[in-house]
Amino acid sequence: MNAADLALQRSFPAVMVPRREPVAPMQVFGERLLIAANGVFLEVNQPWLSLVRRIASYAVPTAIPYGDVAESTRLVCEHFPASLVGDFACMAREASPNETGAWIVWNRETEQFRLAPVTILSHSGAALRYEPPTLGANEVRVVDCHSHGLHPAFFSNTDDADDRHEIKFSLVIGNCLSATPGMALRLCAKGIFETVERVPAAWYAAVKAALATIVTEAA
Ligand SMILES: [Zn+2]
CATH class of the missing domain: 3.40.140.10 (Cytidine Deaminase, domain 2)
Structure with missing residues (x-):
């Protein structure tokens, strides 16, 4: 594939979520797309925040042989001074x-x-x-x-x-x-x-x- 698309896809990869084990955690800071049985999710991994949110559902009830994903939020930075x-x-x-x-x-x-x-x-x-x-x-x-x-x-x-x-x-x-x-x-x-x-x-x-x-x- 051409270098520009390769770089783009590396910066925002899509991952097929396994059924029998948890999806492997992100190794780098950035974002990725999780393709799951229960929809398509955006995962954000920042030094201060980890977040998973569903951003799309399937329009057709077809069988997707992947695992499910749950939305989550983890605030890494604590003790915020008001x-x-x-x-x-x-x-x-x-x-x-x-x-x-x-x-x-x-x-x-x-x-x-x-x-x-x-x-x-x-x-x-x-x-x-x-x-x-x-x-x-x-x-x-x-x-x-x-x-x-x-x-x-x-x-x-x-x-x-x-x-x-x-x-x-x-x-x-x-x-x-x-x-x-x-x-x-x-x-x-x-x-x-x-x-x-x-x-x-x-x-x-x-x-x-x-x-x-x-x-x-x-x-
Ligand atoms: Zn304003």
Whole structure:
């Protein structure tokens, strides 16, 4: 086969799921397609996240002589510090009414998180153009944060387009001047969007605490 297709297929292989034993784990970070009796699944293997989701079912009840696959989620990075969400809420308030952005990155060697602001090229109350932050060799992005200035927190059509090809949590903070800004959170995995119905209460508490500090400093 030609070199270009070979490279593409190596970067995203398809695996026939065996019936009598578990499918062999992925040996590298990346994605693959699992062809199973109960559908076609996307498997994502990142330093911080392992995920399996069904992305297609068979239109015809034909016999597929493969095994079944179950959806799964494994978050490798643990002990996420809610205070970083509070720090981002402060950034968002300072930038408001303009939008701003930052990544929460995880160092897989030290297992520490940090907030890494993006480099803003241009921002307004409705749009943000930026360059990603520079990450260390062992750092990976876990949460992509952006703010909506004075507008509510929700995922816009632009956000959907921006997030479609990525693997990350996406966090939007809206109504940034409010004492309790709104938040919307979802998991993005190569076109799969899973909204987290309840943003953790600890995140709201951290935002409130961080913003109270700003008010105190200003007073
Ligand atoms: Zn947005």
